[in-house]
Amino acid sequence: MEPFEDWPWLVWLVGSAVLACTEMLTGDFTLLMLAGGAAAGALTAFFLPGMILVQAIVAVAVAILMLAVLRPTLLRRVREAPGYRSSLDKLVGSNGVATSEITDGHGQVKVDGEEWSARSVEPGMTIASGEKVEVFEVDGTTLVVYPVFKSLGP
Numbered sequence: 562m563e564p565f566e567d568w569p570w571l572v573w574l575v576g577s578a579v580l581a582c583t584e585m586l587t588g589d590f591t592l593l594m595l596a597g598g599a600a601a602g603a604l605t606a607f608f609l610p611g612m613i614l615v616q617a618i619v620a621v622a623v624a625i626l627m628l629a630v631l632r633p634t635l636l637r638r639v640r641e642a643p644g645y646r647s648s649l650d651k652l653v654g655s656n657g658v659a660t661s662e663i664t665d666g667h668g669q670v671k672v673d674g675e676e677w678s679a680r681s682v683e684p685g686m687t688i689a690s691g692e693k694v695e696v697f698e699v700d701g702t703t704l705v706v707y708p709v710f711k712s713l714g715p
Contacts, residue, residue, distance in 0.1 A: 569613065573603030573620070590632045597631075598624025655696045656709060663688040663706070670694055670706055682707040 577599035584592035602620030609615055657672030663679055664687050670679040681688055682697050682705055694706040 569610065569616065570603045570606035573599050573606050573616065577603060590635050591628070594627035594632050595624050597627045598622075652696050652699055652704065657694050657696065657704075657706070659688050659690050659692045659694055659706075662690045670704060672696060672704065678703045679706050681705070 577596045580592045580596035580599060584590070584596065598620040601623035602616045605612075605616045605619040652672060655672050657670045657677075659668060659679070660671050660676065661669040663670070663681050668679050668681075668688065670677050679694070680700075680703055686707075688694060688706070688708050693709040695709050696704050697707055698705045
């Protein structure tokens with residue numbers, strides 16, 4: 562029997578390649594671990610054609626093992642690399658616009674084309690809707706902002 566007569570291994574392999582390529586868009590290694598599981602499923606399908614349940618069990622087991630063991634290690638190494646800044650950290654210092662009034666620590670801002678929950682740097686400070694703001698820090702998924710005043714200089 563020729564290996565190309567039984568095609569399920571090719572389906573697993575294509576699935577693995579699609580997951581691995583899609584991982585390049587996310588960068589959190591989850592899809593890469595699933596791609597590893599699918600590759601294990603492809604290998605199992607190549608050597609055990611027709612045993613779909615065994616292929617699926619191997620794929621799931623390998624993916625879970627990789628998610629539990631390999632992914633945390635890879636994430637730690639990437640985050641400890643010199644110069645690493647998460648996408649949230651990169652927002653600090655960015656300018657945006659208040660899309661709703663920010664009062665008592667609650668409001669909305671638009672920064673880099675995305676809407677974010679926001680609160681002002683100082684409790685009790687009110688920032689009007691439409692006012693330009695700068696991101697001071699990120700607190701979870703809330704941006705801590707302060708108003709940017711235009712300079713009166715020359």
